[in-house]
Amino acid sequence: xxxxxxxxxxxxxxxxxxxxxxxxxxxxxxxxxxxxxxxxxxxxxxxxxxxxxxxxxxxxxxxxxxxxxxxxxxxxxxxxxxxxxxxxxxxxxxxxxxxxxxxxxxxxxxxxxxxxxxxxxxxxxxxxxxxxxxxxxxxxxxxxxxxxxxxxxxxxxxxxxxxxxxxxxxxxxxxxxxxxxxxxxxxxxxxxxxxxxxxxxxxxxxxxxxxxxxxxxxxxxxxxxxxxxxxxxxxxxxxxxxxxxxxxxxxxxxxxxxxxxxxxxxxxxxxxxxxxxxxxxxxxxxxxxxxxxxxxxxxxxxxxxxxxxxxxxxxxxxxxxxxxxxxxxxxxxxxxxxxxxxxxxxxxxxxxxxxxxx
Numbered sequence: 001x002x003x004x005x006x007x008x009x010x011x012x013x014x015x016x017x018x019x020x021x022x023x024x025x026x027x028x029x030x031x032x033x034x035x036x037x038x039x040x041x042x043x044x045x046x047x048x049x050x051x052x053x054x055x056x057x058x059x060x061x062x063x064x065x066x067x068x069x070x071x072x073x074x075x076x077x078x079x080x081x082x083x084x085x086x087x088x089x090x091x092x093x094x095x096x097x098x099x100x101x102x103x104x105x106x107x108x109x110x111x112x113x114x115x116x117x118x119x120x121x122x123x124x125x126x127x128x129x130x131x132x133x134x135x136x137x138x139x140x141x142x143x144x145x146x147x148x149x150x151x152x153x154x155x156x157x158x159x160x161x162x163x164x165x166x167x168x169x170x171x172x173x174x175x176x177x178x179x180x181x182x183x184x185x186x187x188x189x190x191x192x193x194x195x196x197x198x199x200x201x202x203x204x205x206x207x208x209x210x211x212x213x214x215x216x217x218x219x220x221x222x223x224x225x226x227x228x229x230x231x232x233x234x235x236x237x238x239x240x241x242x243x244x245x246x247x248x249x250x251x252x253x254x255x256x257x258x259x260x261x262x263x264x265x266x267x268x269x270x271x272x273x274x275x276x277x278x279x280x281x282x283x284x285x286x287x288x289x290x291x292x293x294x295x296x297x298x299x300x301x302x303x304x305x306x307x308x309x310x311x312x313x314x315x316x317x318x319x320x321x322x323x324x325x326x327x328x329x330x331x332x333x334x335x336x337x338x339x340x341x342x343x344x345x346x347x348x349x350x351x352x353x354x355x356x357x358x
Contacts, residue, residue: 014176015110016117019081021241023088026304027311031236033205034255038230038282039262040291046353051341058334062345064276064299065161065198065222067131070100071330072293072345076227076280076303077135077163077202081110086120088310093123093132095322099330102131102299104163104202108153109140124158134159138166138201141187142180147194154197161197163225164188167204170234173251175241185219192220203227205234205281207259210271223276225301226265229258231282232304262295269296286332293345294354302329 025031062072075092079085089105096103103123111118124132134153136145141164154162171177192199201208201216202225208216213224239251259267261281268277279292280301289300309325312318342348 015113016081018174018176018241019079019085019106019110022237023079023082023084023307023311025237025240026232026307029237029240031232031234031240032282033229033231033233033236033258036229036256036258036260038228038288039260040230040283040288042357043262043291043295043354044357045290045294045336045340046355047339048341048353051338053338053341053343055334055338057343058337059344060330060333062299064102065131067160069102069131069299071333072299073099073101073289073326073329073333074278074280074299074301075101075103075306076225076301077104077106077133077165078303078307079106080108080121081106081117082120084311088307089120089123090126091310091318091322092306093127094319095326096130097127098323099326100130101326102133103127104133104301105135105157105159107135107137107165108156109136109145111156112136112145112149112152118156121157131160132157133200134162135202136162136164137178138164138184138188139168139171139178139181141184141191142182143178146187147191150191150195150199154195159197161200161222162191162195163200163202164191165202165204166208167234169206169254169257170204170238173235173238173242173247173254175238175243177238185215188216188221189219192222198222200225200276200278202278203281205229205232206257207261207264207281208268209259209264210267213268213275214271217272217275223278223298224268225278225280226259226261226268227301228261228264228281229256230260231280233257261292265292265295265297286329286334287336289329289333290336290348291354293348294351296349
């Protein structure tokens, strides 16, 4: 093994170990942001007592990235890079295919660094008809990754799109974090221009503001996943991995950091009304999805809310439970639409019945 191969293997092993720790922490520890919520809690639908539609006629189908989808719902990027993560991804993929959800993969850095980990990100055999989104950290464009690494991630997953995630605050608190975010915009543009699939941008839980969204749109970003504050806080996740007492304590100060999901959706759509927007960050049920779409999002993503069932030990039980959870979220979304008289996703997006809680 050459020195370079040995270095890549060590980096891959380190990344894989980190992914296992992330799963355990998200399942066992309190990693929700504190003192901040999604902003969706401060909004409610004005009930329509006479909706003038039949519940069974409500349609959830939509179009996203040029693809017809049976629902405007997404399994948000979560994990990969370990055998446990691979099993989680495959359970989620099976449920996503059954219910017609798009599915995002966790960061595929481990698969680029260590080829044998690529299988944990391959789900296309279980999800042949739904959009699959590959994923790499944008900051890795400053640490040796380029267009070919991005193309390799897409090829490994046989993906319909790539998302480059932005996680600056996580990297600051991560023991092995990469914190050089200088000059990324032109490198993101190079990837957007070169890849054969759409390239989107995703935060990981602190939201995207209007100015950042506009800058990303100007270099070719096809969609923006706002991943706002109010759900999982990755500074709190990394706090549990920190051996440095100072940084562990400092992480507590950032438990309430970020732009709430609702605010981020509104900011991005106000500046960029034609940008495709994914709403994620703390969504728990179909009413949250309905509110997000009414604010202007095109699809709504669910992450840690799905993880406990996806991580269950027995595959069939896990998939059955995930199918039930997906079905419940869809039912809640339809019920919310029925309650305001919206018969389609397009009508939900243009409703005037979402109002502030007084």
